[in-house]
Amino acid sequence: MAAIPQTQxxxxxxxxxxxxxxxxxxxxxxxQKGLMRRTVGYVxxxxxxxxxxxxxxxxxxVGESGCGKSTAGRSIIRLYEPTAGQVLFKSRTLATDGKxxxxxxxxxxxxxxxxxxxxxxxxxxxxxxxxxPRMTVSDIVAEPMTIHGLNIGPETEEIIIRLLERVGLRPxxxxxxxxxxxxxxxxxxxxxxxxxxxxxxxxxxxxxxxxDVSIQAQTLNLLQDLQKDFNLSYIFVAHDLSVVQHISxxxxxxxxxxxxxxxxxEEIYSHPLHPYTEALLSAVPKPDPLYKSDRIVMQGxxxxxxxxxSGCYFHPRxxxxxEVCKLKTPxxxxxxxxxxxxxxxxxxxxxxxx
Numbered sequence: 001m002a003a004i005p006q007t008q009x010x011x012x013x014x015x016x017x018x019x020x021x022x023x024x025x026x027x028x029x030x031x032q033k034g035l036m037r038r039t040v041g042y043v044x045x046x047x048x049x050x051x052x053x054x055x056x057x058x059x060x061x062v063g064e065s066g067c068g069k070s071t072a073g074r075s076i077i078r079l080y081e082p083t084a085g086q087v088l089f090k091s092r093t094l095a096t097d098g099k100x101x102x103x104x105x106x107x108x109x110x111x112x113x114x115x116x117x118x119x120x121x122x123x124x125x126x127x128x129x130x131x132x133p134r135m136t137v138s139d140i141v142a143e144p145m146t147i148h149g150l151n152i153g154p155e156t157e158e159i160i161i162r163l164l165e166r167v168g169l170r171p172x173x174x175x176x177x178x179x180x181x182x183x184x185x186x187x188x189x190x191x192x193x194x195x196x197x198x199x200x201x202x203x204x205x206x207x208x209x210x211x212d213v214s215i216q217a218q219t220l221n222l223l224q225d226l227q228k229d230f231n232l233s234y235i236f237v238a239h240d241l242s243v244v245q246h247i248s249x250x251x252x253x254x255x256x257x258x259x260x261x262x263x264x265x266e267e268i269y270s271h272p273l274h275p276y277t278e279a280l281l282s283a284v285p286k287p288d289p290l291y292k293s294d295r296i297v298m299q300g301x302x303x304x305x306x307x308x309x310s311g312c313y314f315h316p317r318x319x320x321x322x323e324v325c326k327l328k329t330p331x332x333x334x335x336x337x338x339x340x341x342x343x344x345x346x347x348x349x350x351x352x353x354x
Contacts, residue, residue, distance in 0.1 A: 018090075019201055019233050020053040020076070025085035027068075027075045031306060043306045045071040047257035049085075050332060053201070058227065058234040060248030060265065062241060062280070064302055068257040069237045070125070073203045076235070077120050078113060082106055091116050092200070118148055121194040125206040127186035131178040137164070137189055138174040144196045163192040166229075167222060184215035191222070195230065203235045208243060220247050241284050245269055250338075253277050256303045256313045259332060263339035270353040273341040275318045278351040294352075312344065320345055 026049075028042040045068045053059045061069045075082045087105040093115040095101035105116065121144075124130035131140055141160045161171045167188040178186055187207060194202055204223065208216040224247060227234060238244050244251055245265055252262040253276065261274040272278045282296040298317045303309055309316055315325040324344050332342040343349075 017054045018052045019055045020090075020235075021086075021088040022049060022051050022072075022076065023086040023088070025049040025072065025075060025087065026083040027071055027080055028083045041306055044257050044308065045305055046075055046082075047305070047308075049254075049257070049259055051252050051259060051262055053233050053235060054249075055090075055200075055233055056227070056231055057249040058236050058247055060244035060251040061235060061237045061254060062239060062244050062251060063254035065239060066302060066305075067254045068305070069239075069254050070205050072254070073122070073205050073235055073237050076105070077117070077122060077203060078105060079122075089116065089120070089201070091119060093118060114148070118144075118197040119199050120201045120203065121197065121199040123187075123190050123194050123202060123204045123207045126210055127183055127190055128178070128210075130190055131186060133178055136175050136177060137169075140178075140189060141193050141196055144193060148197060150197070159196075160192075163195060166195075166226070167192045168218075182215075183211050184219060187211060187219055188222070191226070195226065198230070199232070201233045201235070203237070205237045206239070207236075209238065209240065216243065223247065241280055253280065256305055256308055258313060258342065259340070260314065260343070261339075261341045263336075267336075267339055268353075272351045272353050273335060273339065273346045273349070274343045275320050275349070275351065276314050278353070281354050282352070284354060312342075320349055
């Protein structure tokens with residue numbers, strides 16, 4: 001199991017400032033055929049993923065559709081049971097000294113995992129299907145508190161009202177149902193539900209992709225304000241690089257279940273080290289009608305996660321590929337301070353950012 005390469009500085013930071021460390025995370029879905037439903041292969045949706053999240057920061061997880069970014073987020077919180085790996089999390093609820101205890105979420109028993117779920121919440125992509133149409137807003141926001149035994153009677157409604165007001169909704173919305181709201185309002189209800197247990201880490205699974213552009217900006221600004229007010233850490237899953245640039249402190253780029261590159265947002269957008277990152281950045285629209293696009297058109301189709309190519313998964317579409325790229329899997333290594341990349345030619349290539 002490959003671990004994230006760390007300098008001495010990073011090793012100190014990992015024990016002090018990392019709220020989450022993902023090491024060698026894998027999630028394989030079996031392919032079953034025939035009358036007896038025999039397993040004939042696996043879809044490697046997440047394949048040896050390594051990254052970390054510092055306290056109070058936003059890590060953007062980006063890539064093309066089907067690259068495994070949403071599966072990675074759901075595997076962290078064990079909505080999907082991971083195949084292998086470690087997910088190390090600083091937990092308050094499992095600590096005996098009232099501080100924080102580093103635990104591997106994949107080793108926890110169901111009752112222990114239930115306690116930790118109070119500290120890790122999720123905002124889902126679809127604001128329509130993620131809300132129960134038969135429940136009122138009050139019931140939806142209160143449901144996590146009820147499940148965890150925190151429903152404290154008449155005071156609960158005051159807590160819910162404060163949460164709704166904090167996300168931009170009114171107290172008179174309490175008795176309404178999801179179908180009575182717009183898409184942006186429904187997503188605000190989902191955000192209020194995610195904050196109801198006062199979590200320290202929130203996984204945002206493409207929370208603005210189903211919203212209008214004007215509503216996207218409002219939701220992003222709301223998430224940033226809430227992060228400051230509640231001291232939250234975010235994993236922000238998205239495929240829109242302009243959205244990720246706006247909200248993220250660091251960015252991890254995924255391709256076919258693997259992390260291709262990870263660095264600060266400024267470094268990723270100005271000095272990419274992986275050809276895949278360069279191609280994605282070239283497709284970001286420029287707000288200038290006179291600008292002539294130099295978009296890099298990647299040839300071929302995205303690799304099949306059930307039958308990935310040998311060597312570097314990106315080599316069939318990479319214009320810089322050489323023989324070593326076809327034969328040897330690149331190591332995910334720290335090439336610059338806090339800038340990780342999995343590419344054989346990263347040292348010699350001069351790639352263009354935005």
